[in-house]
Amino acid sequence: MKKTTEEIIAETRVFVQSSLKDAEAGHDWWHIQRVYTTAMELTHELQANKLIVALASLLHDVGDAKFHDGDESVGPKIIGEFLKTQNLDFEDYDHIMYIIEHMSFRKSASFDGDKTIEFQIVQDADRLDSIGAIGxxxxxxxxxxxxxxxxxxxxLDTEKTENSTYQSGKAPTINHFYEKLLLLKDQMNTSAGLKRAQLRHQYMLGFLEQFYQEWKGVS
Incomplete structure (x- = not known):
């Protein structure tokens, strides 16, 4: 008997929690939970496919290449094997895998494929968790x-670095604001995502201003 959407989502949550139980704090289950929650809000606002958005948002960081020596094949293999246990329609399986395989920031510079509304939502939700106080x-x-x-x-280099440098470099964390975080507001796909991003972007600008003042010893 075919599983319901809610059953598939519940099983996916359990799988992801187990897969990320030892993950670095910025890419752990709580990151996934925040992305999922935001993605579900956007799905409701934009009338997108709940199953596609839910599974792509929950699974997107399983087997993340940056924790597997840059190997881009690890994540899709693990995720694909799990999805096959859920007996999804072929179209849904392909759609979820397409989103996960192309949504990352490091791939966005060279990606010129189609973005479904579900793709846009998951990517926006993930990017929103990269900015603001949480970011x-x-x-x-x-x-x-x-x-x-x-x-x-x-x-300090305020220009965006090449993807290879971004992944493997030892540049200070503050540089990362200019390499990625401050660029994300203008890369939002949806108006709903942009509205949320604007507030978080301003928070980061305020943080940087305060950071530089304190670094110089200015109270």
Missing amino acids: IARAFSFGGYKGRPFYDPNS
């Missing part, structure tokens, strides 16, 4: 995980 916390968490200094005034 700042995640950036410093990942920087610490990678052993990066949080700031070096002699190495």
Whole structure:
């Protein structure tokens, strides 16, 4: 008997929680939960396919390449094997895999394929979790995980770096704001996503202003 949407989502949640139980704090289950919650809000607002958005948002960081020596094949293999246990329609399976395989920031510069509304929603939800107060916390968490200094005034580069440098470099975490975080507002796909991003973007600008003042010893 075919499973209901809610049954599939529930089983996916259990699978993802187990898969990410030892994940770095910025890419753990709570990141997934936030992305999922935001994606569901956008799905309701934009009348998108709940099953596609739910599964893509829940599964998108399973087997993330940056935690597997840059191997882009690990995630799709693990995710694909799990999805096959859910007896999805072929179209739904392909749609979910397409979103997950193409939605990341590191792939966005070279991606020129079609973005369904479901793709746009999941990508916006993931990007929203990369900015604002949570985005700042995640950036410093990942920087610490990678052993990066949080700031070096002699190495600040306000230009976006190449994807290979972005993934493997040891640049300070503050640089990451200019490499990625401050760019995301203008890369939102939906008006609903942009509205949320504008507030978070302003919060980051305020944080940077305060950070530089305190770095200089200005109270």
